């Protein structure tokens with residue numbers, strides 16, 4: 001497994017991992033109609049823009065299997081809401097279903113936090129679905145539940161949870 005910085009040409013593969021993972025991981029939490037309406041093309045466009053913007057503080061990494069297929073990705077940068085003075089944030093972290101629980105998520109978190117740490121950031125926050133299985137993963141990596149907050153996904157109010165690390169050196 002290779003973890004490397006994402007290129008704009010990776011946007012389509014990243015969008016596929018993202019949409020497919022939403023559909024498989026969140027089917028019991030988010031409505032079928034919303035998940036069915038997710039568009040590879042729209043997400044590809046968004047991810048292409050985010051990859052273009054990545055620099056010292058913003059990052060985008062992909063995990064590639066031995067055949068060169070992208071099986072996971074992470075994106076992030078500065079923390080966006082000023083919660084408890086956390087400085088860095090992982091905006092997205094997804095591993096395609098067949099590859100989950102093989103250490104790929106942990107490798108991506110390590111790459112992300114490594115870049116943040118090199119840029120002088122030492123604390124991290126991220127948001128995840130409060131009912132999602134990823135909470136167990138973040139707790140395993142030493143994350144502390146900071147706050148729960150509902151976000152509207154179309155007509156539904158979905159509860160999200162923020163996990164924080166006061167010192168990201170434990171993730172490096």
Ligand SMILES: CC(C)(COP(=O)(O)OP(=O)(O)OC[C@H]1O[C@@H](n2cnc3c(N)ncnc32)[C@H](O)[C@@H]1OP(=O)(O)O)[C@@H](O)C(=O)NCCC(=O)NCCS
Pocket residue numbers: 021025092093094095096099100101102103104105106107127128129132133134135136137140141
């Ligand atoms: C959450 C996710 C990113 C984790 O990545 P992963 O590659 O499956 O996790 P890893 O294999 O790197 O796991 C690292 C450690 O956490 C543990 N772990 C993984 N998922 C876990 C879970 N759901 N609950 C508890 N522990 C978990 C692993 O057993 C492993 O422990 P070890 O170091 O003792 O062996 C991935 O499963 C995923 O994309 N899930 C669906 C989408 C999602 O919810 N993304 C997060 C959105 S914010």
